[in-house]
Amino acid sequence: MNTPTKPPTAPLRLYTFAAPSRFYALTGALLPWLWAITLLLTAAGLYMGFFVAPTDATQGDAYRIIFIHVPAAWMTMLLYMVLAFWACIGWAFNARLASMLARAIAPTGAMFAFLALWTGAFWGRPTWGAWWVWDARLTSTLILFFLYLGYIALVNAIDDVRRADQAGALLALVGSINVPIIYFSVKWWNTLHQGATISFKQAPTMAATMLIAMLIMTFAFWAYAFAVVFMRVRAVVLEREAHTAWVDELTKGTRTP
């Protein structure tokens, strides 16, 4: 007697979620949690930074902007490397989803660069009396911002999706190799010109609470980046896979996302 046996469920593998439909489902489930974590950590970090951390002896309360400025600067650097990584994976393995992920990261990375630049200005104003100073890190962040803009402009200028993904990956790879070189050269430039005293290295020595607050904000930005990037990737996936069956079912409501 042959009894029908239940087919074994496929084991979960790392590349199970490389399929757009499964990735879409997974990210959909994660999104509410990511937003919750973002809000919680942001609230905690800002509270610690703006109320709990002690007032600085030399710079007063104006320095508190670093609780946004420094995590934003870290994030923009990190996100560029992550972008380059996924873009190159997409190129090397012809993995469409990896390329879509890279494209989705770019605007967020650029936003963090912009945020770091603005908060740098807000810090500079009360501290140095000017809205902008050519500090090494700020200048490097400015150039990194241009690198993001270049990537976004290039992938958007190319109509053919495959060519755009591959060209973007190559540009991101070249860019990520250049980032340390650029940073080094800008530091070099900054120290040998007369304005060398202008440096945010003279940030107040870190009390423990300050460091914790910055770390919390970094994680908050991390969670935010995940949430926003996932939202963007989901939109791109729907757009690119519009001709497939699963998207069809999704829009008709016959499939739970």
Place this chain on the structure above:
Amino acid sequence: MTELFVAVLVRDLRLASRRRIDALLPLVFFIVALSLFPLGVGPEAQTLRQIAPGIVWVCALLASMLSVNQLFAGDLADGSLEQMLLAPQPAVALAAAKSVVHWLLTGLPLILVTPLVGVLFDLSAPALGALVFGLVLGTPVLSLLGALGAALTLGLRSGGMLLILIVLPLATPALIFGAGAVGTVEAGLSASGHFSLLGALLIATAIGAPWATAAALRISTE
């Protein structure tokens, strides 16, 4: 590999010799753009002497970027690029040849004209020497990076501006070291550190850029 390199090099130089006016345009742009600065900044000699290295480098950068835009476009349009990519040698040789052609037609004329610029901006002899030497090391870097940009933006409508946006951030180290060398020499110090860094940058770019340009050509023509 050298067959492809030499064939492309000779052909492009021959083509440039038949369009001499076009080949001289980057140089003319360089001189015109340079001359605008005193008009904008004021004729004070001390100021001009100070900003001269920076201006020269920026104008060299812009002149390079404007002329590199057309590096592959003509060949793409008439099908020659396809044939060159079908050569039985690696496309790296093609990329290298095109970069050298660009330097010979844009970078080298700039270098030869710079002593004249030194007169316009009243640079001292050691400063001028540092400027020229820096350009000798740095303009090939600009040509190599420019070729990469041209390959990536091949055939795109927004080509020229997009190319500048992509390549300029990558070119900032060369700009910093090259212009900085002159300032150091004017301050009475040795600029050997700058030149060593420029030299290292040139070597690294010469190794990496043609490979990346060849990859970009394949991506753009598939």
Place this chain on the structure above:
Amino acid sequence: MTPPPAGRSAVLETVDLAGQRGERALFEHLALALEPGTVTWLRGRNGRGKTSLLRVLAGLATPMAGEVLVHGQPQRRADPSWRTDLVYIGHQNALKDDLNSSEALAFLMQLGSVKPEPAQIDAALERLGVLHCRRALVRTLSQGQRRRVALARLALSLDKPLWLLDEPFDALDVDGIHALNALLAEHAARGGATLLTSHQALSLAEPVPRIFDLDRHGHA
């Protein structure tokens, strides 16, 4: 679709080849074999992917799936030197406007690692009936004359086993067609294999061209 049995010495062979334009497949599960001494006429309606297929076979584009084998070796893994055996002439002539015919032809031959003597270049141009154009700048030539100069490459490449030609008969008049037919015949007689596309019916009689219909063979 069972492919025709390939001779052990097929110059070029495809295995389960698939090509794409954008995200859509143009052709799939394509099995094609080019035998020495044959001329194959690739047919198909406009937009079917004839040019794309030729480009994939030449190695200019990556196939979506499958393999192209040249003399039994996968083309993708081979180092580029296999292309010394290939002549690919696309829609465009690849002639620089500011060079004269001899210079343009010499350059194209150099790309294929051939260094022809001036006498050989002249002979090739003569064969296509454009010897009188040899010092004329390409800019000054008519479409038909340019096509003939581009095709003159073939006269210098008779010993290259694989010819891939995209619309070679375009813009040719009766004499030109005649000259090209002669070249194709000589190439086949020497054991070379040719794959070409053409909108017009072929007047080639020797060898009788085989027909490969992309509409019929290009799908599972």
